[in-house]
Amino acid sequence: MKKIINQPSDVVNEMLQGMATAHPELLERFSDSQVIHRKADTPDVVGIVSGGGSGHEPSHAGFVGEGMLSAAVCGEVFTSPTPDQILTAIKASDNGKGVFLVIKNYTGDVMNFEMAQELAEAEGIETSSIVVNDDIAIEDSTFTAGKRGVAGTVLMHKIIGYYAKEGKNLDELTEIANKVNDNLNTIGLALTAATVPEVGKPGFDIEDDAFEYGIGIHGEPGYKREKIKPAKEMAKELVSQLKATYNWEAGDSFVVLVNSMGGTPLMELYIFWNDVQQLLADEGIDVKWVKVGELMTSIEMQGLSLTLLKVEDNEWVDALKAPVDVLAW
Structure with a gap:
């Protein structure tokens, strides 16, 4: 394992400290916690909290600030944060209008965030939540009952953050989040595995000339492994899976996110998007907005x-x- 770290056990602590000290005008880290909070006063609107295991950066702390999250809770690498850490973020984000939680669908995250909600309600803080389950690759994988929550979660952060800033209440945010979740789908692929620092070796074995469709963000298995092929063939497979899920018609409108899993450079992401946009154009899809x-x-x-x-x-x-x-x- 080659990484620019000190002790593997200190990775999350030192990362959060570095993030807070690099951006003191924007972020603060609560002492003795793994919570990153917006530095500015929480406005008189519903607070928005998200989080999960570390290792998915910039999610989730990179989206803390005006217009998105009030706070992010950062568990150990690929490990859910604890209920007390989540409660710290909820209490810091409440300004009398309640707190909305954006949760990725992983068993530990769902359980611990729900426990934190119960603790918050016991202290008089009103809460609501959405469990994002956008990954269409497989169901009931490692870590998960049902579909996994993956990159679509970031679009949820942005949309719910916007509506919270506009003054929507908890009930209104819940209704919007459910509608967004119902229309949100993701599928991915991996060429290599990730190495958790405290484990010291890749999370799975994959041949040098192979890749896997449908892999999860913690290295959970996908649904098909093949020999490496051109980007346009990969794009065709992912678009076909999404088409089958949506059963779309020509003229339907979508927004698109092409997301790197951490080791894929922008050069390759833009090549992939170039292939995807041609496939969507051939389908008559109206692309309203793109992020790469x-x-x-x-x-x-x-x-x-x-x-x-x-x-x-x-x-x-x-x-x-x-x-x-x-x-x-």
Whole structure:
């Protein structure tokens, strides 16, 4: 294992400290916690909290700030944060209007966030939540009951953050989040595995000339392994899976996210998007907005994911385009 770290057990602590000290005007780290909070006062609106295991940077702390998250809870690498850490983030984000939680569908995350909600409610803080389950590759994989929550979670952060800033209440945010979740789907692929620092070796074995469709962000298995092939063939497979899920028609409107899993450079992401956009054009799909970049990673995994959000409300596009003050959008 070759990584630029000190002790593997100190990775998350030192990362969070470095993030906070590099951006003191924007972020603060609560002492003795793994919570990153927006430095500015929480406005008189619903607070938005998300989080999960570390190793997916810039998710989730990179999206803390005006217009997106009030706070992010950062568990150990690929490990859910604890209920007390989540409660710390909830209490810090409440300004009397309650707190909305964006949770990825992993068993540990769901359990611990729900426990934190119960603790918050006992202290008089109103909460609501959405469990994002956008990964269409497989169901009931390692870590998960049902579909996994992956890169589409970032689009949820952005849209819900926009509506919270606009003054929507908890009930309204819950309704919007459910509609977004129903129209949000992702599928990915991996060329290499990630190495968790405290494990010291890749999470799975994959041949040098192979890649796997449908891999999860913690290295969970996908649904098919093949020999390496041109980007346009990979794009065709992922688009065909999304087409089958949506059963779309010509003229349907979507937004698109092409996301790096951590080790895939922008050069390759843009090549992949170039192939995807041609496939979508051939289908008569109206692409309203596109984002290409590194938003929900799996440490240094080489690979990518393709997220589509069917636009049921044009204001969702406005929400995605709205300016924010965060590190990573």
